[in-house]
Amino acid sequence: MSNLPCELLDHIVDLLQESQAPLKNCCLVSKSWVARTRRQLFAEVDFETAESLESWKKTFPDPSTSPSRYVKTLVIRRPQVVTAVDAEAGCWVGGFPRLVRLVVFGRGPQRFARGWGDTFTLFRGISPVIKSLRVDFVLFPFSQLFDLILSFPLLEDLSVTNCLHFPVESDKGSDGLSTPAQPSSFPVFSGSLELDMKAGMEHIGRRLLSLSGGMRFRKFILRWTREEDIPLTAALVERCSRTLKSLDITHNSSGGTSVTSAFAPK
Amino acid sequence: MFDLSKATKLEDAVFRPGCMSVDWITLALRAITPEHRDLRRISVDLPYYLAYTHVDGDLSQALGEGVLEQWLVLDRTLAHLWESLSIHTNVLWPKGKWDGIMGDYAECLLPEMAKRGMVTINLIR
Numbered sequence: 589m590s591n592l593p594c595e596l597l598d599h600i601v602d603l604l605q606e607s608q609a610p611l612k613n614c615c616l617v618s619k620s621w622v623a624r625t626r627r628q629l630f631a632e633v634d635f636e637t638a639e640s641l642e643s644w645k646k647t648f649p650d651p652s653t654s655p656s657r658y659v660k661t662l663v664i665r666r667p668q669v670v671t672a673v674d675a676e677a678g679c680w681v682g683g684f685p686r687l688v689r690l691v692v693f694g695r696g697p698q699r700f701a702r703g704w705g706d707t708f709t710l711f712r713g714i715s716p717v718i719k720s721l722r723v724d725f726v727l728f729p730f731s732q733l734f735d736l737i738l739s740f741p742l743l744e745d746l747s748v749t750n751c752l753h754f755p756v757e758s759d760k761g762s763d764g765l766s767t768p769a770q771p772s773s774f775p776v777f778s779g780s781l782e783l784d785m786k787a788g789m790e791h792i793g794r795r796l797l798s799l800s801g802g803m804r805f806r807k808f809i810l811r812w813t814r815e816e817d818i819p820l821t822a823a824l825v826e827r828c829s830r831t832l833k834s835l836d837i838t839h840n841s842s843g844g845t846s847v848t849s850a851f852a853p854k
Numbered sequence: 855m856f857d858l859s860k861a862t863k864l865e866d867a868v869f870r871p872g873c874m875s876v877d878w879i880t881l882a883l884r885a886i887t888p889e890h891r892d893l894r895r896i897s898v899d900l901p902y903y904l905a906y907t908h909v910d911g912d913l914s915q916a917l918g919e920g921v922l923e924q925w926l927v928l929d930r931t932l933a934h935l936w937e938s939l940s941i942h943t944n945v946l947w948p949k950g951k952w953d954g955i956m957g958d959y960a961e962c963l964l965p966e967m968a969k970r971g972m973v974t975i976n977l978i979r
Contacts, residue, residue, distance in 0.1 A: 811870075825858075830863070831863065833866075833892070834866050834867075835861070835866075835867045835868065837867075838870035838899075839870070839871055839873055
């Protein structure tokens with residue numbers, strides 16, 4: 589076995605990526621197998637509960653030797669717990685330098701909502717190679733969310749679902765819809781955009797449209813409920829019409845007239 | 855306002871009318887031209903609320919005045935796209951005990967397409 593080329597051994601382990609038990613056994617073959625096996629074993633980490641996060645922290649107390657560098661997809665379901673852990677352990681979140689996909693769910697009592705802005709700040713620029721961001725929040729401070737989005741220059745896929753705007757201090761004095769200052773760089777935005785905003789998509793939609801850099805999304809999954817979102821939906825589709833390959837539009841409103849006019853050819 | 859006429863790289867489009875009106879779908883599809891060479895499939899969701907609607911054969915009663923006519927216009931538009939540009943239509947609805955009822959509705963709402971076998975019915979979970 590030791591005479592086999594490394595590429596071949598890597599390929600054998602790669603084929604086991606969906607099978608946790610064999611991967612764990614591979615980890616015990618020899619020291620030389622640990623790294624290639626961990627790359628698969630820890631490719632996706634889902635902190636479903638506060639306990640799972642605590643368990644990770646206890647098992648891998650030293651970030652420099654922890655398998656966090658192998659993590660490509662990180663799922664956070666208790667952002668307030670992550671914020672607390674990071675404050676306690678000191679820049680714990682920074683230990684995931686090769687993250688490609690970040691998923692953050694922010695469900696829970698409204699009393700946590702004010703702290704979610706800290707969560708967005710915490711994850712800002714967490715990894716320079718992030719290509720996919722999914723945010724599913726009941727309440728969110730939209731300005732911080734957008735700062736988070738813009739902190740990933742290679743971002744291709746963006747999904748923002750189930751969100752309600754939750755104003756924070758920095759949002760006071762404006763309706764949140766005025767044109768923000770242009771950032772120095774823009775994400776790539778060349779993959780998919782999913783927006784599902786039951787309470788309206790104007791906060792995120794207008795911010796996206798305000799970017800002077802080009803959006804080149806190839807896939808849209810847009811669900812709107814409010815009539816006010818129809819022109820925004822139309823504008824987003826028009827902005828990316830040159831690159832769009834896949835379109836999935838859901839209309840949940842009971843109104844019909846303005847929907848019709850939004851899609852009317854010029 | 856915009857139309858899909860500039861989206862010439864479009865490969866597939868899914869429309870999910872959760873409400874009564876489907877006029878907006880017809881208008882969007884009317885912008886499709888021979889320049890949309892890559893567009894091969896259009897999918898239309900049947901509103902799931904139909905599954906819970908008992909109409910005793912009177913579909914216009916379930917959909918509301920004028921809405922059945924909108925579906926028939928959409929039916930003709932989809933048939934035209936199939937005949938002129940070979941764009942196939944999928945009709946989708948959630949898998950469940952109401953499959954039979956929804957199949958009947960699909961034939962009523964898109965009669966031309968169903969009669970000529972130009973529509974594929976797909977159940978989605």
